[in-house]
Amino acid sequence: MKKFSIAKSRRIRSTPYTSRIEKQGVSSYTVYNHMLLPTAFGESLEEAYYHLKKYVQLWDVAGERQVEITGKDSAKLVQLMTCRDLTNSKDGRCYYCPVIDDKGGLINDPIVLRHNKEKWWLSIADSDVILYAKGLAIGYSLQVQIIEPNVDIMAIQGPQSYPLMEKIFGNQINELNFFDFAYFDFKGTKHLIARSGWSKQGGYEIYVENTSSGLELYDHIFEVGKEYNIRPGYPNLIERIESALLSCGNDFDNNDNPLECGFDKFVNLDTDVEFVGKNELIKIQSEGINKKLMGIKIDSKFINVSSSMNVYDLNNNIIGDLRSGIYSPHFKKVIGIVMVKKPFLNFSEVCKIEIEGESFNGSLCELPFL
Amino acid sequence: MKKFSIAKSRRIRSTPYTSRIEKQGVSSYTVYNHMLLPTAFGESLEEAYYHLKKYVQLWDVAGERQVEITGKDSAKLVQLMTCRDLTNSKDGRCYYCPVIDDKGGLINDPIVLRHNKEKWWLSIADSDVILYAKGLAIGYSLQVQIIEPNVDIMAIQGPQSYPLMEKIFGNQINELNFFDFAYFDFKGTKHLIARSGWSKQGGYEIYVENTSSGLELYDHIFEVGKEYNIRPGYPNLIERIESALLSCGNDFDNNDNPLECGFDKFVNLDTDVEFVGKNELIKIQSEGINKKLMGIKIDSKFINVSSSMNVYDLNNNIIGDLRSGIYSPHFKKVIGIVMVKKPFLNFSEVCKIEIEGESFNGSLCELPFL
Numbered sequence: 121m122k123k124f125s126i127a128k129s130r131r132i133r134s135t136p137y138t139s140r141i142e143k144q145g146v147s148s149y150t151v152y153n154h155m156l157l158p159t160a161f162g163e164s165l166e167e168a169y170y171h172l173k174k175y176v177q178l179w180d181v182a183g184e185r186q187v188e189i190t191g192k193d194s195a196k197l198v199q200l201m202t203c204r205d206l207t208n209s210k211d212g213r214c215y216y217c218p219v220i221d222d223k224g225g226l227i228n229d230p231i232v233l234r235h236n237k238e239k240w241w242l243s244i245a246d247s248d249v250i251l252y253a254k255g256l257a258i259g260y261s262l263q264v265q266i267i268e269p270n271v272d273i274m275a276i277q278g279p280q281s282y283p284l285m286e287k288i289f290g291n292q293i294n295e296l297n298f299f300d301f302a303y304f305d306f307k308g309t310k311h312l313i314a315r316s317g318w319s320k321q322g323g324y325e326i327y328v329e330n331t332s333s334g335l336e337l338y339d340h341i342f343e344v345g346k347e348y349n350i351r352p353g354y355p356n357l358i359e360r361i362e363s364a365l366l367s368c369g370n371d372f373d374n375n376d377n378p379l380e381c382g383f384d385k386f387v388n389l390d391t392d393v394e395f396v397g398k399n400e401l402i403k404i405q406s407e408g409i410n411k412k413l414m415g416i417k418i419d420s421k422f423i424n425v426s427s428s429m430n431v432y433d434l435n436n437n438i439i440g441d442l443r444s445g446i447y448s449p450h451f452k453k454v455i456g457i458v459m460v461k462k463p464f465l466n467f468s469e470v471c472k473i474e475i476e477g478e479s480f481n482g483s484l485c486e487l488p489f490l
Numbered sequence: 491m492k493k494f495s496i497a498k499s500r501r502i503r504s505t506p507y508t509s510r511i512e513k514q515g516v517s518s519y520t521v522y523n524h525m526l527l528p529t530a531f532g533e534s535l536e537e538a539y540y541h542l543k544k545y546v547q548l549w550d551v552a553g554e555r556q557v558e559i560t561g562k563d564s565a566k567l568v569q570l571m572t573c574r575d576l577t578n579s580k581d582g583r584c585y586y587c588p589v590i591d592d593k594g595g596l597i598n599d600p601i602v603l604r605h606n607k608e609k610w611w612l613s614i615a616d617s618d619v620i621l622y623a624k625g626l627a628i629g630y631s632l633q634v635q636i637i638e639p640n641v642d643i644m645a646i647q648g649p650q651s652y653p654l655m656e657k658i659f660g661n662q663i664n665e666l667n668f669f670d671f672a673y674f675d676f677k678g679t680k681h682l683i684a685r686s687g688w689s690k691q692g693g694y695e696i697y698v699e700n701t702s703s704g705l706e707l708y709d710h711i712f713e714v715g716k717e718y719n720i721r722p723g724y725p726n727l728i729e730r731i732e733s734a735l736l737s738c739g740n741d742f743d744n745n746d747n748p749l750e751c752g753f754d755k756f757v758n759l760d761t762d763v764e765f766v767g768k769n770e771l772i773k774i775q776s777e778g779i780n781k782k783l784m785g786i787k788i789d790s791k792f793i794n795v796s797s798s799m800n801v802y803d804l805n806n807n808i809i810g811d812l813r814s815g816i817y818s819p820h821f822k823k824v825i826g827i828v829m830v831k832k833p834f835l836n837f838s839e840v841c842k843i844e845i846e847g848e849s850f851n852g853s854l855c856e857l858p859f860l
Contacts, residue, residue, distance in 0.1 A: 122512070126496040127520040127529035128796035130813050131616060131739030142492070150497040151521035154616065154739060159497035222628050227621060246501060246524065248618035251597060255622045258592050258766055259629015268744075369501030369524060374638075396628055426498035443500050 121424055132156060135182035136272050136331045137338060144352045152183030152246045158354045166449060168351075169358040172321055176280035177353030178341055181318070182272035186327070187230075187242040187250045193262035198232060198240045200256055200395050201249075203378060205388035209234050214299040214314055217242075218386055219249060224377040224400040227252055229368050231316060233301060233327075241327075243273070245368035256396070270329060274338060277323035280348035285324055287344055289313070293324075301327075306340070309333035318355045320363035357446050361455055364415070364488035370444045371413060371457045377401065380409050380459070382487060410462045411440070415489050416471070418454040418482035422447055423475050431458055431482070432472045439464040439471055439484075454480075455489060491794055502526060505552035506642050506701045507708060514722045522553030522616045528724045536819060538721075539728040542691055546650035547723030548711055551688070552642035556697070557600075557612040557620045563632035568602060568610045570626055570765050571619075573748060575758035579604050584669040584684055587612075588756055589619060594747040594770040597622055599738050601686060603671060603697075611697075613643070615738035626766070640699060644708060647693035650718040655694055657714055659683070663694075671697075676710070679703035688725045690733035727816050731825055734785070734858035740814045741783060741827045747771065750779050750829070752857060780832045781810070785859050786841070788824040788852035792817055793845050801828055801852070802842045809834040809841055809854075824850075825859060 126132075126149050133155040141158050148160035158180055161168070171177065189197055199206050202217035203224075209215055211234055219228045219242075228249045230242040242249055253266050276285060285293050289304045293313065296302060301314035311334070312327040328334030342350060366372060372381045379387060379401065389402050416431065428441040438461070445456025454475075460467070464484075471482050496502075496519050503525040511528055518530035528550055531538070541547065559567055569576050572587040573594075579585055581604055589598040589612075598619045600612040612619055623636050646655060655663050659674045663683065666672060671684035681704070682697040698704030712720060736742060742751045749757060749771065759772050786801065798811040808831070815826025824845075830837070834854075841852050 123495040124516065125493040125518045125530075127518050129520065129737075129740055130795060130797050131737065132520060132796075134797050146494065148495045148497050150499065150502060160495075221624050248621055251618055252621035252625045254591050255625020255627075256629045257625075259626045259631075261629075367499075367501065370499055424498075425500060426502075427500050427504050 135180055136328070136335060137180040137182065137274065140335070140338060141180050141352055146352070153185045153244065153248075155183035155185070157181065157183040158352070160354070161352055165356065165358055165446070168353055169356050169449065171349075171351055172278050172319060172353060172356050172359055174279065175349040175351070176276060176278040176284050176323070176345060177351050178338070178345070179275040179277060179353050179355065181275050181325070181355070183246075184243055184273050186269050186271045187244060187253055188267050188269045189240045189242070189253060189264055190238055191264040192238065194240055194264050195237050197253060197257055197262050197264050198242070199393055200260070201253065202232070203388065203395055203397065203401060204386040205391045205393045206232070206234075207391065207393055211236050212301055214301060214316055216386060218378040218383050219252070220378060220397045220401070221374065222397050222400065224397040224404055225374040226368070226372050226376055226378060226381065227374060229366070233314070241271070247368065270331070272328045272331065272334065274326045274328060274334070274341075275317045275323060276326065276341065277317045277319045277353065278321045280350070281323035284341070284345050284348045284350065288341065306333060306337050311337065318365060319359050320365070321359065357444070358448060361444055361446050361457065362448055362450055362489060366413070366457065367444060376459065377404060377409075379404055380411050381413050411459050412465055413487065414440070414458050414460045415485040415487045416442060416445070416456045416458045416482050417451060417485060418445070418456065418473060418480050420447070420454045420475055420480040423454045423456070425456065429473060433464070433467065434470060434472065439467060442473060451489065457487070458484065460484060505550055506698070506705060507550040507552065507644065510705070510708060511550050511722055516722070523555045523614065523618075525553040525555070527551065527553040528722070530724070531722055535726065535728055535816070538723055539726050539819065541719075541721055542648050542689060542723060542726050542729055544649065545719040545721070546646060546648040546654050546693070546715060547721050548708070548715070549645040549647060549723050549725065551645045551695070551725070553616075554613055554643050556639050556641045557614060557623055558610070558637050558639045559612070559623060559634055560609045561634040562608065564610055564634050565607050567623060567627055567632050567634050568612070569763055570630070571623065572602070573758065573765055573767065573771060574756040575761045575763045576602070576604075577761065577763055581606050582671055584671060584686055586756060588748040588753050589622070590748060590767045590771070591744065592767050592770065594767040594774055595744040596738070596742050596746055596748060596751065597744060599736070603684065611641070617738065640701070642698045642701065642704065644696045644698060644704070644711075645687045645693060646696065646711065647687045647689045647723065648691045650720075651693035654711070654715050654718045654720065658711065676703060676707050681707065688735060689729050690735070691729065727814070728818060731814055731816050731827065732818055732820055732859060736783070736827065737814060746781075746829065747774060747779075749774055750781050751783050781829050782835055783857065784810070784828050784830045785855040785857045786812060786815070786826045786828045786852050787821060787855060788815070788826065788843060788850050790817070790824045790845055790850040793824045793826070795826070799843060803834070803837065804840060804842065809837060812843060821859065827857070828854065830854060
């Protein structure tokens with residue numbers, strides 16, 4: 121696979137950690153919310169995967185930007201944007217919330233952090249949710265302030281994140297349940313830490329607001345982390361597909377709705393909360409979906425997905441399109457995420473896909489992978 | 491300067507032309523509206539600059555996406571989004587329109603194409619304007635349809651674009667004035683062509699809606715273009731800074747307003763049109779701006795701007811921040827775009843900037859450069 125270099129400019133924003141990861145040997149980037157996101161440090165993805173599953177990594181995921189919504193109508197605006205009922209949400213908790221438009225089409229799938237009922241953060245995937253929030257707030261004349269605050273996340277991921285973070289922040293950090301967040305002190309500065317992250321190997325996300333303290337913390341984590349074999353890392357394509365963590369823009373986009381993506385438990389149509397697209401989703405639910413995200417396992421050792429790839433039945437009918445895929449050391453096959461068309465939702469026969477000119481057999485499965 | 495590779499995925503969309511430019515030797519990309527945008531073909535930026543000024547280039551600028559707004563309230567919505575008065579706009583014309591929020595902050599600076607009073611395209615710079623449009627339309631209950639249509643622009647830029655395009659489309663293409671657009675036939679398929687483009691070397695933009703015809707046209711342009719010394723190209727950093735074409739995300743962002751960016755003639759506060767942020771801009775205009783985009787010339791042979799760089803006076807006060815810059819063969823100096831703070835708007839003394847550890851002298855100037 122030919123490599124292309126990335127052209128840097130102010131528009132493709134660096135993070136506070138960019139100069140550090142460049143010293144640490146970052147070799148490849150993607151762009152996420154107009155910001156650099158590392159994708160390799162010279163090693164293979166598989167090496168990084170085994171390391172993540174055994175030890176601990178620090179990820180520069182500052183590209184996971186925050187949309188801060190504050191003010192009298194902030195709860196109303198956040199609820200308007202998502203089909204998940206936030207009526208009983210609690211301060212200090214994270215909520216995975218599909219954000220949809222008036223057609224029910226997905227705009228983003230942020231983690232919503234409820235600081236209190238008049239202060240919310242939407243920790244976003246790769247689209248300008250702030251512009252949607254501003255448009256709605258202006259149109260509905262809501263009393264809110266909407267900003268992108270100066271928050272740059274470091275994720276600490278992997279099983280050794282627990283002893284490492286306990287060593288740094290004390291054992292009160294063990295009281296955080298999954299998707300709780302609270303402030304923890306580092307040398308006199310408070311940092312918001314959530315037990316969350318875009319892997320299923322466990323860990324935390326540190327929402328750094330005080331950049332200089334954050335940089336000191338970054339260095340301290342690597343210092344203390346030596347004994348836990350810490351390395352710089354990044355969201356790992358193998359691990360996230362094995363764990364069936366969906367990626368906005370890869371696995372779904374604005375042409376897909378949350379019912380097609382298996383987000384059913386975050387689609388609350390039976391309560392009386394008001395949100396954009398509700399009637400449309402009710403209609404879709406009653407009529408039934410026309411396509412659905414499923415897993416695929418392919419008898420191949422390699423794949424490189426940079427755009428949709430058709431999946432066929434043995435009669436060359438298109439069953440669906442593969443949107444992400446990678447060789448899985450666990451399943452010893454290529455696994456991937458496919459948007460399957462309605463007539464094929466129960467398709468259990470052999471399917472086919474062409475990889476670099478060669479045809480491979482595969483089979484569909486439900487998500488998550490078993 | 492160390493190079494980093496770019497990680498491809500479906501989220502970073504390829505264009506219909508990507509496979510062609512990869513055969514033609516593209517070596518570097520940036521990401522623009524979640525899409526690949528070429529930034530080099532192995533040659534130096536300066537070689538490409540001289541070629542662009544003398545011959546003709548075809549640019550894959552599909553990343554310049556369209557937001558299509560149609561329907562009964564479409565004119566109202568487009569006007570709400572921009573401070574430029576479009577009351578007297580005409581079908582078949584392009585309009586450069588700052589899009590602003592309720593604080594007067596810039597969101598984008600698209601070219602607005604008026605097909606007719608119920609069909610508009612916003613040909614956008616790098617931010618998700620579609621989400622702002624959707625938010626406003628939902629909030630104001632406007633009767634519009636908003637989509638990102640299947641449109642992938644090829645730009646034909648450089649002085650030899652005129653004879654080349656005449657040869658392909660006939661001499662009626664010469665009747666297009668700057669910022670006119672019309673449909674032209676290529677082997678039975680109509681393509682929208684505008685006399686426009688992100689250089690000051692002349693040329694056209696072809697808004698390809700029929701992808702297969704567009705690819706045939708792409709190949710045909712290269713075939714016919716041989717005698718005009720055509721090459722694949724891309725928006726050229728040297729040429730665009732010399733021409734003072736501002737770049738959204740580089741030279742300005744949501745923290746800047748159009749009056750600070752010298753867009754005064756596109757800020758129509760004296761008419762009775764309604765748009766978002768109007769009262770805020772009236773207030774800013776009456777109180778005076780606090781900063782302003784200016785040019786700078788620096789006595790250096792090189793610079794590499796990947797984030798804001800401070801510019802100082804001789805007493806080490808920060809005058810402003812450099813946002814773009816490049817060595818200009820024309821001026822035989824580094825030239826750049828600086829956001830200058832209010833006390834220094836008439837600063838005519840020597841200023842200083844540090845480039846790779848060394849201090850260089852410079853001087854501010856008005857834009858465009860003379």
